[in-house]
Amino acid sequence: MKRIIVVVERVNGELNETAFELLTAARGFEDAAASAALMGESVSDAASELTRWFENVHVYDDPSLAQPDGDYQSRVLKPLIEREKPFAVLIPHTNTGMELAPMLAVRADAPLIADAISIEAVGQEIRSVRTVYSGKVQARVSADPTENGAIVSVRPGAFAVPEAPPEAGGSVHAESIPEDVAPRRQFVETVTPDPSAVDISQAEVLVAVGRGIEDEENLELVHALAEAMGAEVACTRPVVDKKWLEKSRQVGTSGVTVKPRVYLALGISGSFQHLGGIKGDPFIAAINTDSAAPIFGVADVGIVGNILELVPLLEEKIRARG
Amino acid sequence: MEIIVCVKRVPNLSETEIEVDRDGRSLIDDDLEYDVNEWDNFAIEAAVQLKEAHGARVTAVTIGEEDAEDVLRRALAMGADEGLHLMDTTFDGSDAWGIATALHRAIADRPHDLVLAGAISSDEARGHVGGMLAAMLDIPMVALATDLSVDGATATVRHEVEGGLERVTRVDLPALVTVQTGLNEPRYVSIRGIRKVSGMEIPVKTAADLGLDASTVGARAARVKLEEIFLPPKGEGAEMLDGDEESVVAALVDRLQREGGL
Ligand SMILES: Cc1cc2nc3c(=O)[nH]c(=O)nc-3n(C[C@H](O)[C@H](O)[C@H](O)COP(=O)(O)OP(=O)(O)OC[C@H]3O[C@@H](n4cnc5c(N)ncnc54)[C@H](O)[C@@H]3O)c2cc1C
Numbered sequence: 001m002k003r004i005i006v007v008v009e010r011v012n013g014e015l016n017e018t019a020f021e022l023l024t025a026a027r028g029f030e031d032a033a034a035s036a037a038l039m040g041e042s043v044s045d046a047a048s049e050l051t052r053w054f055e056n057v058h059v060y061d062d063p064s065l066a067q068p069d070g071d072y073q074s075r076v077l078k079p080l081i082e083r084e085k086p087f088a089v090l091i092p093h094t095n096t097g098m099e100l101a102p103m104l105a106v107r108a109d110a111p112l113i114a115d116a117i118s119i120e121a122v123g124q125e126i127r128s129v130r131t132v133y134s135g136k137v138q139a140r141v142s143a144d145p146t147e148n149g150a151i152v153s154v155r156p157g158a159f160a161v162p163e164a165p166p167e168a169g170g171s172v173h174a175e176s177i178p179e180d181v182a183p184r185r186q187f188v189e190t191v192t193p194d195p196s197a198v199d200i201s202q203a204e205v206l207v208a209v210g211r212g213i214e215d216e217e218n219l220e221l222v223h224a225l226a227e228a229m230g231a232e233v234a235c236t237r238p239v240v241d242k243k244w245l246e247k248s249r250q251v252g253t254s255g256v257t258v259k260p261r262v263y264l265a266l267g268i269s270g271s272f273q274h275l276g277g278i279k280g281d282p283f284i285a286a287i288n289t290d291s292a293a294p295i296f297g298v299a300d301v302g303i304v305g306n307i308l309e310l311v312p313l314l315e316e317k318i319r320a321r322g
Numbered sequence: 323m324e325i326i327v328c329v330k331r332v333p334n335l336s337e338t339e340i341e342v343d344r345d346g347r348s349l350i351d352d353d354l355e356y357d358v359n360e361w362d363n364f365a366i367e368a369a370v371q372l373k374e375a376h377g378a379r380v381t382a383v384t385i386g387e388e389d390a391e392d393v394l395r396r397a398l399a400m401g402a403d404e405g406l407h408l409m410d411t412t413f414d415g416s417d418a419w420g421i422a423t424a425l426h427r428a429i430a431d432r433p434h435d436l437v438l439a440g441a442i443s444s445d446e447a448r449g450h451v452g453g454m455l456a457a458m459l460d461i462p463m464v465a466l467a468t469d470l471s472v473d474g475a476t477a478t479v480r481h482e483v484e485g486g487l488e489r490v491t492r493v494d495l496p497a498l499v500t501v502q503t504g505l506n507e508p509r510y511v512s513i514r515g516i517r518k519v520s521g522m523e524i525p526v527k528t529a530a531d532l533g534l535d536a537s538t539v540g541a542r543a544a545r546v547k548l549e550e551i552f553l554p555p556k557g558e559g560a561e562m563l564d565g566d567e568e569s570v571v572a573a574l575v576d577r578l579q580r581e582g583g584l
C-alpha cells in the first residue's frame with residue numbers, strides 16, 4: 001500500500017479547497033491510503049471535518065502554529081515524514097507551500113517536484129507534467145522517492161474537489177511539536193486592505209489589460225473602451241507593479257478573485273497566477289500579438305493582433321451601434 | 323552587512339516563436355533573447371537600496387554558462403560590489419536541488435547576513451531554489467517579500483500570504499528572503515552603466531572549486547529528471563477570429579454582444 005500524506009492549508013481559519021484537490025490527486029495513486037497533516041491553533045473542528053475525507057488525520061494544534069510559517073512547519077513535519085515514511089507528500093503550491101515544500105524536502109532528504117499539474121506513479125517512480133517557460137511549454141518530469149518518499153507541490157486548481165466526502169471514517173492522531181523546534185520568525189501583523197479601494201469582484205463585465213499595453217499613456221484606450229462597454233477595468237500584476245493601476249484592480253492569486261460574465265483580456269499572456277483569479281467560467285475573449293500565448297488555450301474567442309490598433313477600433317464600433 | 327543576491331539569466335519568451343530542440347529537452351535558442359529573471363532584478367534593487375541606506379557589501383552570484391556573466395555585470399552596474407560566477411559543464415542539467423547545492427557551497431563559507439533570491443524563475447518556474455538554499459544554510463526564510471527593511475540584525479518583511487493578503491513578519495539575520503515583483507522600482511541600467519563596470523573582474527568558480535562533482539550536481543545527480551518538454555497541442559482552446567482588422571473587430575463586437583458583454 002502507498003501511504004500519501006496531504007499537507008492541509010487553512011486560509012482565514014477555513015480549510016482551503018486545495019486539501020480536497022490534493023486528496024483527489026492522492027487517490028489517483030493505485031492502492032493508496034491518504035492521510036492529512038493539519039497544523040494550526042484550535043483546529044479540532046477542522047480535524048473532525050477532515051476525518052470524513054482522510055483515513056488518518058495528523059493534527060498539530062498549538063498557538064505557535066496560528067500563523068502560516070513554512071520555515072517552522074518544515075521543522076515540525078520532518079519527524080512525521082521520517083516516522084510514516086510515505087510514498088509521497090503532497091503540498092499545495094501556494095505562498096506558504098513555496099516556503100514549506102523546499103525546506104521540508106531538504107530536511108527530509110526527499111526529491112521535490114514543483115508545481116505539478118498531473119501526478120502518476122509508474123512502478124516506484126513518480127511522474128508529473130508541469131509548465132515551464134512562462135506557461136508556453138510543458139515538461140514531463142520524474143522522481144524516485146527516497147526512504148522518506150518524494151514531495152510533490154501541486155498546483156491549486158489542477159485537480160477537482162471530490163463531489164462528496166468519501167466518508168472515510170478516519171481517525172485523529174494528536175501529534176506533538178518536536179522538542180527542539182521553535183518558530184524562528186515573529187508575526188507582526190496582517191496588513192488590512194484599503195476599504196476605500198474599488199471593488200471589481202462583483203463586476204459582470206471586465207476589460208482586463210496586461211503588460212502588452214506597453215505604456216502608461218496607452219491605458220487611456222482601455223479606459224475609453226471600458227466606458228463604451230459599461231465595464232470595469234482590471235489588470236495583471238506587472239501593470240500594478242509599475243503603478244499604472246491600483247492593486248485593487250489586479251486579478252489573480254495574489255490579487256482579486258472575480259466572477260464576471262464576460263472577460264476581455266488585452267495584451268495578457270495568461271499565466272496561471274492570473275487565471276487563478278477568474279472564477280465562474282466566464283466568456284473570455286483575448287487579443288494578443290503572440291499566437292502561442294497561453295491565454296488562447298483558455299479563451300473562448302481570440303484575435304491575434306495589436307491591442308494598440310484594435311482597441312480604438314473596437315471602441316468605435318461599439319459606440320457606433322448607437 | 324553582507325548581502326548575497328542569487329540571479330539567473332533567462333530567455334525572454336513573451337513574443338518569441340519557440341521550438342523544441344531535437345534532444346526534446348531544450349528550446350532552439352538561435353533567436354532567443356535573454357535577460358535577468360524579472361524577480362531577481364527586484365532582488366538586486368532591494369539589496370542596493372539596503373546598501374545605500376545602511377551600508378552593506380552586495381555580492382551577486384549566478385550559475386550559468388559564459389553569457390550568464392551579463393546578469394552579473396548588470397547587477398554591478400546597478401550597484402552591487404562583487405559578482406561571483408559559478409560556471410562548469412558539470413552543472414548542466416541540474417535540478418533545483420543541484421542549483422541550491424552549488425549556491426550553498428559558494429555562500430556557506432563567506433559571510434552572509436541576508437541572502438536574497440527571486441520568488442521564482444520565469445523559465446523553470448519552480449519557486450523552490452530559495453527555500454532549498456535556506457534549509458541547506460539552516461537559516462530561516464520568508465517568501466514573496468513586497469517590502470523589506472533591516473534594523474540592526476533584524477529584517478522586517480511584508481510578504482504575500484494566501485487569499486490576496488499580506489503579512490508583516492520579523493526575522494533575525496542571517497535569513498533568506500525571496501522577492502516578489504513590485505517590491506521596488508528597479509533602476510534603469512544604461513549601456514554606459516554596463517561599460518563602466520566592464521573592467522571589473524568577476525571571479526569564476528568551477529564545481530571542483532566548490533568540492534562538487536557529477537555525483538552531486540548536474541543532470542545525472544538530479545533527483546527530479548527532465549524527461550521531455552513539448553508545446554501544448556495547437557488548435558485547442560479559443561476559436562480564432564481571422565480576417566482584416568475591420569472584420570475581426572466586427573465579429574468580436576458581435577460575440578461580446580451575444581454573451582452580454584456590452
Ligand atoms: C506567487 C505569484 C503570484 C502572482 N500573482 C499574480 C496575480 O495575482 N495576477 C497576475 O496577473 N499575475 C500574478 N503573478 C505574475 C504572473 O506570473 C505573470 O508574470 C503575470 O500574470 C504576467 O502578466 P502579463 O500577462 O500582463 O504580462 P506578460 O506575461 O509579459 O504578457 C504580456 C502579453 O502581451 C502580449 N503583447 C505585447 N504587446 C502587445 C500588443 N501591442 N498587443 C497585444 N498583445 C501584446 C505579449 O505577446 C504577451 O503575451 C504572480 C506570480 C507569482 C510568482
Ligand SMILES: Nc1ncnc2c1ncn2[C@@H]1O[C@H](COP(=O)(O)O)[C@@H](O)[C@H]1O
Nearest residue numbers: 328329385439440442443448449450451
Ligand atoms: N542558475 C541560477 N543561478 C543563480 N540563482 C538561481 C539560479 N536558478 C535559480 N536561482 C535563484 O532561485 C530563484 C528561484 O528559482 P526557481 O526555484 O528555479 O524558480 C531565482 O529567482 C534565483 O534567485
